[in-house]
Amino acid sequence: MKHLSANFSFSGAMISPPSGAHAQDSRLTQAYVSETIGQARKNYRLPAVAVTVMNSEKILLREIPGVRVKDRKDQATFDDYFHIGSGSKSVLALMAARLVEQNKMLWQTRFFDVFPELKANARHAYHTISLEDLFRCEAGIRAYTNAAIDRLSMRIVKRRFNWWWNFWL
Numbered sequence: 001m002k003h004l005s006a007n008f009s010f011s012g013a014m015i016s017p018p019s020g021a022h023a024q025d026s027r028l029t030q031a032y033v034s035e036t037i038g039q040a041r042k043n044y045r046l047p048a049v050a051v052t053v054m055n056s057e058k059i060l061l062r063e064i065p066g067v068r069v070k071d072r073k074d075q076a077t078f079d080d081y082f083h084i085g086s087g088s089k090s091v092l093a094l095m096a097a098r099l100v101e102q103n104k105m106l107w108q109t110r111f112f113d114v115f116p117e118l119k120a121n122a123r124h125a126y127h128t129i130s131l132e133d134l135f136r137c138e139a140g141i142r143a144y145t146n147a148a149i150d151r152l153s154m155r156i157v158k159r160r161f162n163w164w165w166n167f168w169l
Contacts, residue, residue: 111126
């Protein structure tokens, strides 16, 4: 019997399927997942949620309803970057610790020793990042943004700072 892994993750919160849900469980259908995501998006006013349901062999279903930016019309896609919520980080930490326990890697293992094909296109500053650096949040990795969003963010920050500065003077 293959056990199912299903985590619906968004901004650090997780919605798990009913206890003991397995691949053959009729409750874990596309309709059930869509309904669960829709309710979570409504309850928490989320612009989008990415969901993947998989077992040890394959992806069983996936869905990404919603928009890239709140109050905009561009639909979110599986090519979009998402912030990894806190719940997802703990699962990833457990998986990494198991690999270290099994002597398949070390905490000092460098990312590009595992994925050398990605090194050529990476920032030079990232070339020596280790697993430990990642889990201690000391890797110095920049946020997943693009230049247009960075410029917009800076304008917003400057506008808010100017308002605050003028308010207190």
